[in-house]
Amino acid sequence: MRKTLLATFLLVLVFSSLYGQYDLRVQLNDFTGQHAHYLSGSFNHWNPCDQRSKFKRINPFRTEITLSNLPKGHYSFKITRGSWQSVESTSNGLNIQNREVDLSSDTTLLWNIEGWKDLNGYTAEVTDSMRLRGALSKGFGFLNNNLDSSYKYALETFSLASKVQSDEMKAYAINLQGEVFLRLGNTQKALELFAEGLRIRKLRNDSAAIVYLYNQIGNVYWQVNDTLQAVKNYRLALPWVQPLISMHPLHETLCNIYCKIGSSFLGKHQYDSAKWYAAKAQQVGDKISTHVDLFLGDIEHQQRHTNKALGFYRSASVLGLNHDHNMELVLLSYERIATIYKLTNQADSAIYYARKAFGLAGSLRDAESLRRSGILLALLFKQQHRYDSALYYQQKVIEEAQLQLNQQKERQTLNTYFNEKIEAQKQETQLTASRFQRWIYVLVAATVLLLVSIGWYRLRIRSNFNKKVKEVEMRALRAQMNPHFIFNCLGSINRYIVKSDTKTASHYLTRFAKLIRLILDNSAIDHISLEAEIQTLQLYLDMESLRFDYAFEYEIQKEENVDEANLQLPSMLIQPYVENAIWHGLMQKEEKGKLWIRFKKVNGHLLQAEIEDNGIGRKKAIELKSKEMIKYKSYGMQISSDRIQIINNLYQLKNSISIYDLTDENGHPSGTKIVLQIPIV
Template sequence: MFVAGFICSTSIAGTKIYVDTTAIVQHQLDTVTSIKSDTAKIGYLLNAGSVYRNEWHKREQENPFLIQALELAEKIGDSLQLARVYNAMCVDQRNVARYLLAVNYGKQALDYASTTKDSVLLSTILNNIGVAYRRLDDNQQAFEYHMRALHIAEACGNWRSQAIAINSIGNIYLSTEQYDKAIASFQQSLEIEKQHHNNLGLAINYANIGLALEGKNKYVQAVDYFLKSLSYNELINHRQGKLISYNNLGQAYQKLGRYSLSLDYFQKALQLSDQIGDVIDVADSYISLGYTYLLMKKYPEAYNQITKGLSIAQSIGSKSLIMKAYKALQEYYAAKGNFKQSMEMLEKALNYKDSMLNDKISNRMAELEVLYQLDKKNAAIQLLQKEAYLKDVESNRNLILALSLMGFIVVMVIGGYFVIRHRELKIRQRALQLELQSLRSRMNPHFIFNSLNSIHKYIWTNQPEEASDYLTKFARLIRMILENSERDFIPLSSEIEFLSIYIELENLRCNHSFEFVLQIEESIDTEDVMIAPLMIQPFVENAIWHGLAPKKGGGILKISMKLHEQQKLRVEIEDNGIGRQKAEEIKMQKNPKHKSMGLRLTEERLKLLQHSLPFNLQQTQIVDLIDGNQKPCGTKIILELPVEFAYS
């Protein structure tokens, strides 16, 4: 069999040595033929496959060792070996960020493992599937698989799977900012690792507790835990763990304003990442150093370090680090008072954000195409098996007829399945495209231009505190848009925080011409209820600029939320503005051709969401409010949004 050549590198005393590993891979594949036992062959291939992915060529599309292991396991038809191989393929695909494929292979491993009595393997597979779902931001599925793994591990006394499951559940709480629950889970996992003297597990859990404390703004306590994590990583000489610890400490000391210590740890991270030969971490360390200098107002050093990191990131094509560098440069130019250059850096950062979202869509579509081909292959195998079976019973005409009919039905079902699957893929692709368009329409240059003008006004009129406050809120708003736009569902609390900041900024621009009232049903847990992001803002924007702004004072904007029929959130947006008729007249005078892209895209997103729901959503209602004299006195928007529940 042909194995594509690749180069790996190592470093001895600062000198990099490059080795062509093609011959090494081929030698290991040839070695398998000398092993007599098929089970031993599979074990050898699984170990080689793990080394191949971790040490040699991380970006290779296929792992030759695991492909051969799968062929051998299918040949002998051993369910236990098939489960082991598919589990290894799940981990392999997860490590190269192909999470949909990882879930697919994990579930195949689970099917085979369910027929065996190996509880340890079963709990391991469940944990691996859970991690893949967490990387897909599907926290509900991740939580369910880790809980199943935990129950099986407790029943069979497998402490390692217990610790991993509890730690993973803690990471789910950490990613959803439920820091107290996260700390409780990490402490529980930590106790298990202590009982079994697993230093690596201790290092990981101490670091995770530190991150949770950092999320609670308890930076001093976080530093203590990061130092404990570093001590265990140094004890076992775990280089990647030490690198993570250095970066964690650098970030924590940065938040504490102890910049000298922050610089010291980022310098250590830079030296270690250079020794390891990980160019991505080298670039990241330079950018982190630059940002620390920026906070210290050492602008020449800041610019020098950030641009070094940017240059390396550009040379390796790391879009996330390029975006991080441009965001740091945006703050650098803002601090220097060069708002035009700052705006250009922000625009570049947003362009790379869009590019990353496009790459994410393309990668997901490529994974779905691979899954589609795998399904076709499995269907073809099933059909071949049925044809072989028909030949074996040729002597019985009635049986042949019955089997032929069954084969026809199977073909129809499979054909219908592929048609439906193809249609769902197209719907999903369109939904993701609309997400991108919706993000771009909201982050429109007009809003950014007006916001920067407001900042300029405060600076020009010698109101530095107001300018700083406005700029801080504006930066927070942009950060939330960048973070939330790539998620399918976010906690309602995040959406409320985003709306509050947005409305506060718009009210500042309107010279505090209106009041804002938010009413949330008491029974709603805003951390548990999850909704699609950025769905409410276009309607709020419409109410402010077409209803309240022309009124010139005395305005009231009221937003109320309540759960409706379990899986729906009813949102009412009410203003006491000039009404739709008057707003339309003003619009016709100013710009008769203008159409609200934000509202149109939001309606299209709601329609697409409807395809995946087991219930119907009410169409968005617009109610014209009138007073006792039958005159317009405002507008009310009533919309229904689908909800999910994080841990119900």
């Protein structure tokens, strides 16, 4: 059957060349598939619904029609949806001129439709959809010659798809972006975008597009020589093919999948498995495929069956031109034929097909094929001692390499630019989604808040009385604390007055007045800043140091991460422990003592205050039981302990107090350290 068809194609070619008849192949970027499209024009007397001129789908993104045996001449065309009531227009619905073609050879054209002028009357909402399809068509139309424009339309498509809330069109836009990055050589980004498009297609259960994208992902991995991942994706496409096996658009894709899986076995010299997949590919569609003949030629070539391989490659080149209209596969066929002729020392035939490959690679802008065929021609001409021709093709290869180097720099710049646009697009999408989620969260939160508010209000009424009682207890304890401290200060001032040391008494009285002012200010509020607490402690310690003839010195330390201006703690909480350290630790020591007060943050949410002295220690202080200690029995620490307990209950906090007895290296008492941990307010 293949031989009969091949002979038929050859006869058609001969007849066409004799009588000046040519084939016109028109491809149309069509993504939705919602409407049938017809080619109307001078060739069919402007029939808007000629079934013989109906576009047929070849893949999920494109339809085509081939007009065979048209005489040489000028033709005018216009695309319709089956009547003159619905005809192609600009994106704004304005009339456009006829499409004009001068036919003088076999020609392939790719057209885009910007919009439709529908005289039956659509609502204004259709405008965005028209503009969207127009932008997408332009994006794919520019894909092979202007990546910047192609990507611009991809972004416009994504934006319009978001506006009309079309996930299908978003998937098309993402696929177009992936194609752009693939042509820029950024295979990693292309794979990411194809995977995202695949995810959307799976949500829509769009079998045809899923097969196409798995095939495309497999082709990318094949291109970078990752055969394992390529075959994995080809196999993932197969379960989605079964419901669509009779559809013509998938025949070429399915043939490619079977042939590529077979090629993976061919690379491992497993010829039986390779032939099995070739046979599977032969059963697809009308059982005629450029893919299959090209693959069968590869199998025979690798087994050194040169004549059989040559027959398959020739058949593939003819089928590619006249049946599948796949010029990329025709190019590969020419290259393989030229290689076989070179291996069999048929230099003239090798040069003929290498030149055909070189010319076709140039028109297709296939840099790698241009390089391969150019090098082959240079070698062939060199063997024939035709050095001028060899030098010519060698120079062409060098020029192409330089061009690719320059384009690589441009591609790197475009890669960076397009990546930034992708990130901006992703952020915009996430922002839109987050806005929608935010409204849902607000609604749920409002409902929960209402229920919680009702419960909290009832609980608040119930607990309000207990809280007020505890606040009264706090005020009572502060009232005890302040008089206690004031009493001690007045006793010190009285001692200097009795000694007739008026200068010291006056100085002491001035500092006491400042201290009283701070105490009065702090007594009016529950919490004060750490800064105010430190200022109060400094005044108090200065007075005590002066009072005891500088019998001790002190040092207040705080770590850098402690914000004394903003940290809050209960007023007059630390002073009683400082007083206790002076009276019962340092004043009983014969030599000069020292007191350390340290503030630091622990665990990020606790303020730790340490009061450390190098006095006689608790054990020795108890043993002395001096009259001075009994006379000036301290109530401050007990009051502070009571305050801490009430604060914990009132504010649901966990203030803690720890007391440590310090010893020297010989085990003798060397002081006391008190550690308070207060939750940061």
